[in-house]
Amino acid sequence: MVAQELEEAPKKPGPGSKSDGPGLNILVGKARQVIQEAIVDPVTYLANWGRLYSLWPVHLETACCSIEWGAVSGPRFDAERYGILEAFGSLRQCDLIVVHGTVTRKMAPRLRWIYDQMPEPKWVIAMGACSITGGVYFDSYNVLPGVDQLVPVDVYVPGCPPRPEELIDAFVLLQDKIRKSNIR
Amino acid sequence: MSMPLASSGLQTAQVAEDKLVVSIGPQHPGAGHFRFTITVDGDTIVDVAPDPGYVHRGAEKQTEYRTYLQSIPMLERSSLTDVTNIIGPYSLAAEELMGIEIPPRGQYLRMIMSENQRIMSHLYWLGIQGIFLGHSTMFMWPLGDRDIFVDLGQMIGGARITYSYWIPGGVRNDMPESFKPRALKVFDYFETRLKDYERIFFQNPLFLKRTEDVGVLRREDAIKLGVVGPVLRGSDVKSDTRIDEPYCFYKDLDFEVPSYKECDTYARCMVHLVEMRQSMRIIRQCLEKMPLGPVRVKLSPQQRTNPGEAYARVEAARGAMSFHIISDGSTKPYRVRISVPSMRNLIVLKKLLIGSHVADMPAIYWSLDYWPVEADK
Amino acid sequence: MSGAQAKQEPSPRAHELVNSLNSTFGQMVSVTVLRPNRIRVQTDRANLRALATFARDMLHFDHCTNVSGTDFPKDKQIQIDYHLGSIDGEDLRSVILGLTCRVPSDDAKLPSLIEIFPSVDLHERETYEMLGVTFEGHPELARLLLPEDWSDIPPMLKAYRLPGRLEGE
Numbered sequence: 100m101v102a103q104e105l106e107e108a109p110k111k112p113g114p115g116s117k118s119d120g121p122g123l124n125i126l127v128g129k130a131r132q133v134i135q136e137a138i139v140d141p142v143t144y145l146a147n148w149g150r151l152y153s154l155w156p157v158h159l160e161t162a163c164c165s166i167e168w169g170a171v172s173g174p175r176f177d178a179e180r181y182g183i184l185e186a187f188g189s190l191r192q193c194d195l196i197v198v199h200g201t202v203t204r205k206m207a208p209r210l211r212w213i214y215d216q217m218p219e220p221k222w223v224i225a226m227g228a229c230s231i232t233g234g235v236y237f238d239s240y241n242v243l244p245g246v247d248q249l250v251p252v253d254v255y256v257p258g259c260p261p262r263p264e265e266l267i268d269a270f271v272l273l274q275d276k277i278r279k280s281n282i283r
Numbered sequence: 284m285s286m287p288l289a290s291s292g293l294q295t296a297q298v299a300e301d302k303l304v305v306s307i308g309p310q311h312p313g314a315g316h317f318r319f320t321i322t323v324d325g326d327t328i329v330d331v332a333p334d335p336g337y338v339h340r341g342a343e344k345q346t347e348y349r350t351y352l353q354s355i356p357m358l359e360r361s362s363l364t365d366v367t368n369i370i371g372p373y374s375l376a377a378e379e380l381m382g383i384e385i386p387p388r389g390q391y392l393r394m395i396m397s398e399n400q401r402i403m404s405h406l407y408w409l410g411i412q413g414i415f416l417g418h419s420t421m422f423m424w425p426l427g428d429r430d431i432f433v434d435l436g437q438m439i440g441g442a443r444i445t446y447s448y449w450i451p452g453g454v455r456n457d458m459p460e461s462f463k464p465r466a467l468k469v470f471d472y473f474e475t476r477l478k479d480y481e482r483i484f485f486q487n488p489l490f491l492k493r494t495e496d497v498g499v500l501r502r503e504d505a506i507k508l509g510v511v512g513p514v515l516r517g518s519d520v521k522s523d524t525r526i527d528e529p530y531c532f533y534k535d536l537d538f539e540v541p542s543y544k545e546c547d548t549y550a551r552c553m554v555h556l557v558e559m560r561q562s563m564r565i566i567r568q569c570l571e572k573m574p575l576g577p578v579r580v581k582l583s584p585q586q587r588t589n590p591g592e593a594y595a596r597v598e599a600a601r602g603a604m605s606f607h608i609i610s611d612g613s614t615k616p617y618r619v620r621i622s623v624p625s626m627r628n629l630i631v632l633k634k635l636l637i638g639s640h641v642a643d644m645p646a647i648y649w650s651l652d653y654w655p656v657e658a659d660k
Numbered sequence: 661m662s663g664a665q666a667k668q669e670p671s672p673r674a675h676e677l678v679n680s681l682n683s684t685f686g687q688m689v690s691v692t693v694l695r696p697n698r699i700r701v702q703t704d705r706a707n708l709r710a711l712a713t714f715a716r717d718m719l720h721f722d723h724c725t726n727v728s729g730t731d732f733p734k735d736k737q738i739q740i741d742y743h744l745g746s747i748d749g750e751d752l753r754s755v756i757l758g759l760t761c762r763v764p765s766d767d768a769k770l771p772s773l774i775e776i777f778p779s780v781d782l783h784e785r786e787t788y789e790m791l792g793v794t795f796e797g798h799p800e801l802a803r804l805l806l807p808e809d810w811s812d813i814p815p816m817l818k819a820y821r822l823p824g825r826l827e828g829e
Contacts, residue, residue: 160315162338163363163656166444169407170433173426190310205807206309206316206337213310235357238348238824239341240815241807260363262443336805343790344815348825379695506747509723509779520747527753528697594698594743594756596725607728607741620728622743622783627725630781659805 146282150220151274152182155193159213162200164227164260176263181270194221195273196250200260201229201236202243214250222277224269225252228259235259298322302329309337317655319632323641331636333629339659346619351377351586354619355447362623362657363444364407367393367400368599369657370449372606373619375530375595377451380588380610389453389578390531391569396439396448397531397597398562398569402473403432403444404600405555408652412552413484415645416493421484428476431469438462451586453579463570470563477560485556494549498635498647501546508631511624512602513558514651516542517551524598536568548643551650585614601625601652625658671696673751677719684714700758705770708761712742712776720749721757724773727783729791731818737762738791740770742780763793772798790816 160168171178172185179185183195190213202210214221225246228234233244246252253276256269296304301324308318316337322330342361346354358373359366371393378385385393406429413421433443439458440446448455484490500510505518515522523540525533541557543550590612596605602624609618628651635647670678670693677699678691688707692700703711715721721744730739742759746752763770772795773780784795785804792814795801803810813820 157310158315159310162316162340163360165315166363166407169410169426170430173410173430174423175427175430201338201340203337203339203807204809205339209309209337235360236340236345238822239345240812240820240822241339241341259360259445260443336803336807339805341815344820344822348822506722507778509725509745509777515747522747522753592694592700594694594726594758596756603725605726605743607726607743609730618728618730620726620730620741622726622728626782626786627779630779 143282147277147280150194151277154183154195154222154270154273156183156185156195156197157190157193157213157217158185159190159196159210160199161202161206161210162227162229164200164229167260167263167266168197168199168226171263171266176267178267178270181267181274183270190217193217195224196221197224197226197266198230198246198250198252200227201234202246202249203241204243205241207243207249210246211249222253222273223250224254224256224266224273226256226261226266226269228257231255231257301325308334315655316659317653321636321641321644326640326642328636328639328641328644331633333632335629335655336659338656342660343619343621346616348615350584350614351451351588351616352582352584354616355450356445358621359445359447361621361660362599362604362654364404364654365400365600365657366445366447367396367449368597368604369621369623370447371397371530371597371599372595372604373608374449374451375597376593376606376608377588377616379593379595380591380608381451381582381586382589383452383580383582385453385580386577387532387574388457388576391573392439392454392458392578393449394531394533394536395458395566395569396436396446396454398565399432399436401562401600402559403429403436405559406432408555408600408649409480412646412649415649416490418484418487418490421480424476424480424483428473431473435462435466435469438465450579452582453577455579457578466566466570470567473563474560477556481556485553491549493643493646494547494552494650495545496547497643498548498639498650499546500631500635504634505546505631508634510602510628510631512599512628512652513551513554514628514631515602516540516554517650518546519544524596524603528596530595530597532572533565535572536565538565538568548646548650555652587612587614588616599624601654601657602628621660623657623660625652625654629653629658669693669696670699671755674699674755677755677757680719681714684718685711694758697755698758699755700760702760702762705761705763708759709771709773709776711759712744712773715744715757715759716776719746719757720752721746722748723779724777724783725756725779727780727787729787729793729816731765731791731816732762733765733818735762736765738765738768738793740787740793742773742777744777768793769796770794771796774798790814792817 225231230246233242236242254269254273256265258265298304302322304320304322306320318334320332321328359370362369406425410422410425440448500518502519505515519542521540521542538561541554588610590610592609594607596603605622607620608616611617681691690702694700723745724742725745726743728741739762744757784798787793788801789803789806
C-alpha cells in the first residue's frame with residue numbers, strides 16, 4: 100500500500116500548479132526562504148543556544164549510578180563547564196532527566212510522573228547498562244528491562260557505571276542534538 | 284499513623300487542625316532513592332513513616348541462579364560506594380564452606396583495598412553531608428579528594444569503582460610496584476588535607492550549632508536497636524568487627540577505633556573523620572608488613588562447596604556487613620541472605636526524627652549514612 | 661542439611677554457652693557448634709520466645725543482627741534463623757548465636773521476637789514479604805521492599821521462578 104502511494108506521488112500534480120503557474124510557487128518559496136533566514140533561523144539559534152548551555156537535571160536518583168553523577172559534579176570532572184548544573188531545585192524548573200541506572204517497578208511510575216510534570220522542552224539521558232537493558236539485573240523480578248519503554252530517551256550512556264568522561268560525552272552529544280533541533 | 288498518605292498520594296495533606304503530613308522523596312534534593320513521610324506539628328516532627336524499596340532489585344533471589352563466582356559483580360552493585368566490603372563477607376562465608384585457606388599476601392591486599400574503599404565511602408558521605416548543611420566547599424573538596432583514592436583503587440583493581448577485586452579464593456590480581464610510593468604520597472597529602480577539613484567544616488560554628496545535641500541516640504538505645512558502624516560508635520560503643528572478630532590480619536595491626544560520648548550527630552560525623560585517618564594508618568602498616576607470594580587460590584568456575592551454612596561478617600564503611608549462606612553442596616548457593624548496615628541503621632531514623640525540628644532533618648538523616656541502594660538490595 | 665557439616669570445637673566462651681543452653685532446655689533444643697564462635701540452636705516455635713528471652717536475660721545477647729528465611733520445599737518447611745549478637749556481654753562480641761526454627765509451609769506462623777529484641781523489626785517485615793511468614797505480635801507487618809502492586813507469590817519461595825529464566829537454567 101505504502102509503496103504504491105509513493106510511486107504514484109510524483110505523478111500527482113501539486114496544489115495550485117495548474118491555475119497559478121510556476122511563477123507564484125517560486126515567489127512563495129523565495130519569501131519562505133527569506134523569512135526562514137531572517138527570522139526563524141536566528142530565533143531558533145538563539146533559543147537553542149540558550150537551552151543547550153543551561154541544562155538543569157532533575158535530582159532523581161534511581162539507583163547506584165548516582166555515585167558517578169556525584170563525581171561528575173565534583174571538581175575533577177566538573178560538568179558545570181558544559182553548562183550542566185546539578186540542580187538542587189524544583190523539577191518544574193528542570194529540562195533534563197538523567198536516569199541513574201536501574202529503574203525498579205516501584206520507581207517506574209514515579210519516574211513517569213516526574214517526567215510528565217517537567218515543562219517542555221525536556222530531554223532524557225539513560226545512564227548505565229541497567230537503564231538501557233536491565234544490565235546485570237536482566238533476570239530480576241523487580242527491574243524494568245530498559246527505561247525507553249517508559250520515557251523517550253535522547254542519549255544512551257553504556258557502562259556499569261559509566262565513567263564520568265562518558266557521561267560528559269553524553270552531555271556534549273545531547274547539546275549537539277539540541278543545537279540541530281527545531282524549536283518547539 | 285500517616286499510612287493512608289504513604290500509600291496513596293505524594294502530596295502534602297492536613298490530617299488534623301494543626302498537623303500536616305509532608306512527603307519527602309523519592310524525587311528530592313537529598314533523599315535520593317528513598318521516601319519517607321513526616322507528620323509535623325508546627326516545626327516539630329511528630330511521626331515518621333519510612334518507605335524504602337525504590338531500589339529493590341532482588342539480588343538475593345538472583346544468587347540462586349548464579350554460581351558462586353558469577354554472583355560477585357551483581358552483588359557488589361548493591362553497594363557501589365563500598366564494593367570491596369560487600370563482597371568481603373560473601374567471600375569469607377563461601378570460603379568457609381569451600382574450606383580453603385587464603386595466602387597471606389592476598390589477605391593483606393584485601394585489607395588495603397577494603398580500607399581504601401572505606402576512605403572513598405566516607406569522603407562521598409562527607410561531600411553529601413556538606414551540601415546537606417549548605418556548605419558547598421565541603422561538597423567540592425571531598426569529592427575532589429575522593430578521585431585521588433579512586434585512582435589508587437584503579438591502580439590495583441583496574442576499574443574506577445567496580446573492580447570485583449575481593450573474590451572467593453583471594454584477590455583478583457597483585458598490585459603494581461608503583462602503588463606503594465604513590466599511596467604514601469597520597470596519604471601525606473591527604474593528612475594535611477584532613478586538617479583543612481577540620482578547620483573549615485568540623486570546627487565551623489555553624490556546623491557545630493546544627494549538629495551538637497541534635498539527634499541524640501543514647502548508648503542503651505543504640506545497642507538495643509542493633510545499629511552498626513559509625514552510628515554505633517558515635518553512641519559511645521567501642522565496637523568494630525575488625526577488633527571484635529578480626530578477619531584477615533587485622534589482629535596484627537595497630538589502629539584505634541573512635542567512639543564519642545556525646546551520642547549526637549556531631550559525634551557520628553567525627554567518627555567518620557577519625558576513621559579516615561585510621562584507615563590510612565592501616566594501609567601504611569599493610570604496605571610495610573606485606574610478604575611476597577601468591578595472592579589467590581585458583582578456583583574452578585563451577586566450584587562446589589560442602590553442604591552446610593556459614594555466617595560471616597566484616598566491617599564495611601557503614602558498619603558490620605554480614606552474609607548468611609546456606610549451601611546444599613551444588614555449584615550454586617541454596618540461599619544467600621544479606622544483612623546490610625544501612626537496613627540495620629534505618630530502624631533509628633524514626634526514633635531520632637520524632638521530636639526534632641524539620642530543619643534538623645537533613646543533618647540527622649545523612650549522619651546515619653543511609654544508602655538506599657544497599658538497604659534495598 | 662547441616663548434619664553433613666563437620667562439627668568443630670567451640671571456643672571456651674562458646675562452650676559455656678552451649679553448656680548453659682543444654683542444662684536449661686535439655687531435650688527442647690538441639691545445639692550445634694558450626695564454627696568456634698558460631699552456635700546454632702534449633703528449637704520449635706512453641707519454645708522460641710522462651711529461648712530468646714533466656715538468650716537475652718541470662719546469656720546477655722542484646723541485639724539481633726539478621727533474620728533469614730529459607731524455603732525447603734522438599735521438607736515442606738520454611739526455616740527462620742535469628743542471628744543474635746552481643747555488645748555488652750562479656751567476651752561475647754565475636755560470638756553469633758543462631759536461633760533456628762522450622763515451620764510448615766502451609767502454616768507459616770511464628771511468634772514475633774520484637775518485644776524481646778526490638779532490632780528484629782525491619783528484618784521480620786522483610787522476611788514476611790519475601791517468604792510469606794507471619795510473625796504474630798509484630799505491630800506493623802506491612803510491605804517493605806516489594807512494589808505496592810505485587811500480586812505474585814512471595815519471591816524468595818523456591819516455587820517462584822524468575823520470569824527471565826527457563827526451568828533448570
